[in-house]
Amino acid sequence: MAKQGSLSINSENIFPIIKKWLYSDHDIFIRELVSNGCDAVTKLKKLAVMGEFEEADDEKYKVEVRINPTDKTLTFIDNGIGMTEEEVDEYINQIAFSGAAAFMEQYKDKASDEQIIGHFGLGFYSAFMVADKVTIDTLSYKEGAAPVHWECDGGTEFDMEEGDKTERGTVITLYLNDDSYEFCNEFRCREVLDKYCSFMPVEIYFVNEEEEEKKAEEAAKKSAEEKVIDVEAKDADSKDADPEEDGDSEVTLEEDEEEDTPKPINQIHPLWTKHPNDCTDEEYKEFYRDVFHDYKEPLFWIHLNMDYPFNLKGILYFPKINTKYDTIEGKIKLYNNQVFIADNIKEVIPEYLLLLKGCIDCPDLPLNVSRSALQNDGFVKKISNYITKKVAEKLSGMCKTDRENYEKYWDDISPFIKFGCIRDEKFNDKMKDYIIFKNMEGKYVTLPDYLEAGKEKYENNVFYITDEVAQSQYINMFKEQEMDAIYLTHQIDTTFITHLEQRNPEVKFLRIDSELTDNFKEAIDENEEKELTEKLSEKFKKATGVENLIVKVEKLKNADTPSMITVSEQTRRMSEMMEMYGMSNSSTGLGAEGETLVLNMNNDLVQYVLNNDESENTTTICQQLYDLARLANHPLKPEEMTAFVARSNKILAILTK
Numbered sequence: 113m114a115k116q117g118s119l120s121i122n123s124e125n126i127f128p129i130i131k132k133w134l135y136s137d138h139d140i141f142i143r144e145l146v147s148n149g150c151d152a153v154t155k156l157k158k159l160a161v162m163g164e165f166e167e168a169d170d171e172k173y174k175v176e177v178r179i180n181p182t183d184k185t186l187t188f189i190d191n192g193i194g195m196t197e198e199e200v201d202e203y204i205n206q207i208a209f210s211g212a213a214a215f216m217e218q219y220k221d222k223a224s225d226e227q228i229i230g231h232f233g234l235g236f237y238s239a240f241m242v243a244d245k246v247t248i249d250t251l252s253y254k255e256g257a258a259p260v261h262w263e264c265d266g267g268t269e270f271d272m273e274e275g276d277k278t279e280r281g282t283v284i285t286l287y288l289n290d291d292s293y294e295f296c297n298e299f300r301c302r303e304v305l306d307k308y309c310s311f312m313p314v315e316i317y318f319v320n321e322e323e324e325e326k327k328a329e330e331a332a333k334k335s336a337e338e339k340v341i342d343v344e345a346k347d348a349d350s351k352d353a354d355p356e357e358d359g360d361s362e363v364t365l366e367e368d369e370e371e372d373t374p375k376p377i378n379q380i381h382p383l384w385t386k387h388p389n390d391c392t393d394e395e396y397k398e399f400y401r402d403v404f405h406d407y408k409e410p411l412f413w414i415h416l417n418m419d420y421p422f423n424l425k426g427i428l429y430f431p432k433i434n435t436k437y438d439t440i441e442g443k444i445k446l447y448n449n450q451v452f453i454a455d456n457i458k459e460v461i462p463e464y465l466l467l468l469k470g471c472i473d474c475p476d477l478p479l480n481v482s483r484s485a486l487q488n489d490g491f492v493k494k495i496s497n498y499i500t501k502k503v504a505e506k507l508s509g510m511c512k513t514d515r516e517n518y519e520k521y522w523d524d525i526s527p528f529i530k531f532g533c534i535r536d537e538k539f540n541d542k543m544k545d546y547i548i549f550k551n552m553e554g555k556y557v558t559l560p561d562y563l564e565a566g567k568e569k570y571e572n573n574v575f576y577i578t579d580e581v582a583q584s585q586y587i588n589m590f591k592e593q594e595m596d597a598i599y600l601t602h603q604i605d606t607t608f609i610t611h612l613e614q615r616n617p618e619v620k621f622l623r624i625d626s627e628l629t630d631n632f633k634e635a636i637d638e639n640e641e642k643e644l645t646e647k648l649s650e651k652f653k654k655a656t657g658v659e660n661l662i663v664k665v666e667k668l669k670n671a672d673t674p675s676m677i678t679v680s681e682q683t684r685r686m687s688e689m690m691e692m693y694g695m696s697n698s699s700t701g702l703g704a705e706g707e708t709l710v711l712n713m714n715n716d717l718v719q720y721v722l723n724n725d726e727s728e729n730t731t732t733i734c735q736q737l738y739d740l741a742r743l744a745n746h747p748l749k750p751e752e753m754t755a756f757v758a759r760s761n762k763i764l765a766i767l768t769k
């Protein structure tokens with residue numbers, strides 16, 4: 113049966129291209145070869161179900177990956193369907209080759225190796241990315257089939273002849289090239305297997321041939337030693353027998369055996385393949401720990417399980433975010449029939465969902481296409497919409513039927529939900545009624561709840577707190593007037609407020625320190641106000657040396673407060689935005705833009721300043737009132753703080769006189 117031939121299609125240039133291809137992703141050959149082994153087993157199992165192949169009673173299907181660091185080889189062994197000579201010719205020499213050739217042809221000019229999702233589909237010939245020479249030894253399950261040996265040294269020629277394999281299945285051996293010895297390092301090889309093969313559907317075993325040999329030698333030595341001890345022990349036993357001790361040594365032997373029994377490196381039935389009704393909470397948590405090595409428990413999860421009109425299974429976890437400063441970084445692993453493809457494919461999974469952690473298995477996903485094609489693929493859009501819908505359903509369902517937990521988790525999940533609403537109109541439509549806000553009493557309210565409660569006092573205005581400490585003066589004023597505000601303390605809230613205002617044009621969001629509504633003050637005559645403002649403005653400007661100081665005179669119901677700062681919402685938002693783009697410095701300096709000094713005419717100190725001509729004391733009082741108002745709004749700059757402390761001491765000294 114010896115046969116020699118040429119790999120005809122563009123074979124002059126395919127190997128050099130394969131070798132150079134996708135430098136950073138060289139490791140995918142392991143996925144390709146292991147998944148071919150799994151496929152070969154799956155095919156045979158199907159034939160067995162159809163009655164076309166008779167399984168042995170103790171049939172144990174498996175794929176074995178063996179490394180030999182001395183020989184620099186990597187071997188993939190399966191006991192699947194195997195191939196006849198004709199099949200090797202057809203599947204390897206023609207189909208696999210033309211598949212690889214077509215793949216290379218399509219992508220060799222693409223500038224970025226990011227083009228193809230997971231670089232799927234390179235198939236068997238991906239072995240040549242790392243090997244100088246590859247051999248196949250295979251024996252088909254078919255009765256009377258002859259074993260085949262195939263080899264190719266990465267040139268354009270292959271050799272095929274009768275082989276000597278006696279057991280059904282296929283052995284593929286890679287003789288690694290100089291640049292790829294890393295793959296016969298146990299740590300590296302296990303790492304790659306872990307990445308791509310953790311959930312493949314056939315048991316996969318890893319063997320380090322060198323270690324195996326060492327162990328065999330040690331075992332042989334040990335058993336020889338044991339024989340000697342045994343003989344000696346028997347001699348002793350015959351003099352003084354102790355049956356209990358005998359029992360103990362038996363247990364140790366069993367434990368030893370258990371330790372030595374090889375364990376597969378993969379789970380062949382990952383949790384997502386089970387029906388949600390058959391999974392326990394503990395299983396979900398364990399799976400999460402296993403896959404994401406995150407020892408903080410997930411908050412909750414969604415098990416996706418869809419057969420029609422497309423096949424999609426998976427589990428999405430909402431991770432616990434420790435603090436608001438934690439960067440929220442999720443990871444969604446995409447699988448195709450339990451074969452890992454890639455992390456965080458944003459073409460398939462909506463971007464905001466990438467904040468979650470999870471696994472999604474979608475066998476129908478077109479993989480052998482470029483990413484830009486995926487983006488415009490109608491089918492991919494359907495998948496993405498389905499995931500969005502399921503996530504929104506889970507969240508809204510929870511809000512409706514399990515409000516207690518929804519509120520408990522809200523602080524953790526709200527950045528994700530808000531990001532989703534901003535990014536995805538469909539998600540926003542489904543979630544907008546389930547956005548809740550923590551109010552001053554610590555209760556959670558929806559926007560309509562808040563607006564309804566404040567209808568009389570602050571129609572369509574939503575007051576919010578971003579910093580409980582810095583804004584405490586205003587919070588207290590709100591409490592006195594029985595007014596409510598909501599907490600919006602996350603970074604995303606700045607953008608989210610704008611999003612809400614765009615969708616609810618009648619509603620205005622105002623930081624709690626931005627405006628003093630009529631609730632806090634008594635009416636003041638317009639002319640009187642003008643006159644007082646002019647007078648006080650001049651005095652304060654002079655005392656503080658702040659030329660652009662804006663002063664507003666009010667009659668606050670609370671006479672104890674002499675002065676306050678308000679910060680215009682619009683100006684503040686604008687400067688925050690500029691700051692975000694690195695265009696300006698902090699806007700909290702003297703006479704900062706948008707800042708107004710509110711002076712309370714009902715307060716004795718303000719009256720004193722008004723009614724006393726300039727003196728050392730009035731100047732000190734003006735300076736102190738200005739600084740106190742600013743201090744209650746934001747921290748002072750170092751030099752301002754120094755002046756404030758010095759002045760305070762001076763005032764105290766006056767008390768002693």
Ligand SMILES: Nc1ncnc2c1ncn2[C@@H]1O[C@H](COP(=O)(O)OP(=O)(O)OP(=O)(O)O)[C@@H](O)[C@H]1O
Pocket residue numbers: 144148149152190192193194195203204207208209211232233234235236237282
């Ligand atoms: N271990 C194996 N046992 C039996 N047949 C195999 C084995 N490896 C490869 N083959 C045969 O060779 C064919 C080509 O393999 P190749 O990996 O190039 O492509 P594929 O597996 O069909 O597709 P892809 O890898 O792109 O998903 C396979 O379809 C299969 O028929």
